[in-house]
Amino acid sequence: TLDPRLGSSSAVEERVLRLTSEGARSFEFESNDGGGVRCGWRELWDQLRQLEGGAPLADEAWFQNHYRWIAWKLACQHRSLQHIVGSRGFSAEAVLKQLRHRYDRELVRTELPVLRRICEGDETPATHMVLCIAAADAASSSLELTDGWYSVWAKCDAPLTKQLVRGRLRVGLKLRLCGSSRIGDASDHGRPWQLEHSAAAPRLQLNANGTRRAQWHCKLGRCRTNAFRVGVDSLQEGGGQAPVLEVRVVRVFGPLVFLPREEGGNAWLTLPHFEDLQRREEEAQRARHEHADLKRDSRADGRKGAKDDGGEDDGDDDDEGDPQRAVDLSAARLTWKLLLLDAGGGVAG
Incomplete structure (x- = not known):
């Protein structure tokens, strides 16, 4: 078990309010008794390996990735639903519990999330899914999208770029996607925690006609239905194909x-x-x-007359052009x- 002094979020309330998905990588929990005990992903990695059964199928990169997304998720829940999750909802113990759960599901039972299947080439990026915006880069018209387990950078098309510049696509917003496409070499597959992730090298192309806002309580990941219906009046020029009309x-x-x-x-x-x-x-x-035959016969007669008179044919073809243009x-x-x-x-x- 964890150090009993770790757990409550009251001592880190200000840091929780400012915590971003990127900052969650290096976030450390603090004790409440002023003892200065800190617990980050390295300490929890050691704790996980010391549990019964250990974690022989995981490595540090896999663990750090999931630590990031679990810590960010719990921080968001603590900010918005503290009256429901309570003070113990955002704690090192809660993070370790979910890390163990993910280890069993993903690495032991091989229940893979949708973005891992897409990155490894086992799922088409056009699948119907709900993802959350974890970061936005208006300069490159890119969004970092996550299914709660992994993330991928996606390029916005022209209509979505306008929404991004206007601030309508913001961090924390959930998007319902269908019909997205892959950017780059289709053979560039691999485990998501081993691939390069940056706004300058997006892996997915988003289409406005296949992108809609999802309700805040929608579950992230692959959806049960193959597509979702959109209205004709919502289609935008240059926004790609529509999922279902x-x-x-x-x-x-x-x-x-x-x-x-x-x-x-x-x-x-x-x-x-x-x-x-x-x-x-x-x-x-x-x-x-x-008309062409008549001109050809006329030129032939002209050359014959010039030869009989001892003159030279200058070869000048005085073509007046066709009187009617072809369609x-x-x-x-x-x-x-x-x-x-x-x-x-x-x-x-």
């Missing part, structure tokens, strides 16, 4: 022919209009061929337009 088809327009144009102003044509355009283009193409119909494709009614009440085209 629930809509009703109110009206169908089509079949239509979509004709992209390089100069802009893409055209949507009905089939009769497109067939008429094809017919006129065929007639124009025949006219261009006849590229090869990129045309058949499509339909739908008028959709969002299940939430919005209408979108």
Whole structure:
């Protein structure tokens, strides 16, 4: 067991109020009797190895990582729910108890958390999960996200970057994610406590359309459902794919022919209009061929006359150009337009 003088958080109240996820790495608990006894991750690491069964499957890096996240979690609970967790909720003894629990679950029973599975390549980063913002770096548009066990830095897209700059993405906020993607080499896998973690080298790409705020009491980690529903009116340009849309088809327009144009102003044509355009283009193409044949015959007659007169053909091709400009119909494709009614009440085209 721990030193009985360790435990209560009353002596470290001010430090708890200022404790961040980064500061939790080196946080040390203090005694309440003024004896100056301190207990950090090194002391608890020795305590864990002295318990029954020891910790032969763990190393210091694994232990220090979990010490950080448990200490930060308990500090947050102590700040917000002290009337529920009590004075013993944030203590070295509570941290050691949860460390032992995590050792049994993760290393003995191999019940792996979602971010470890993603880092090791056993889970797709597009999975539906709830993560908490542990740190934010507006300069690099990156967030450090944690599932309570491990963390990973993620890059925000343009719409999320605007939210980050405005202060709407803050530390402690829980996010519901679906459809995120991996950044960098897909073969760069490994145990999360052995990989490089920094805002300058994010590993996940977040998409605004697949990111929503989660309620404060939502459980962190992988969710049971494969995705979550979003409203049509909440979709943002440049925000990536939406997880799930629930809509009703109110009206169908089509079949239509979509004709992209390089100069802009893409055209949507009905089939009769497109067939008429094809017919006129065929007639124009025949006219261009006849015009080209006529010019070729005229040049041939001119060269023959110049040769008979002893002159020289200067080869000057006085091409006046085609009287009709060609229209590229090869990129045309058949499509339909739908008028959709969002299940939430919005209408979108």
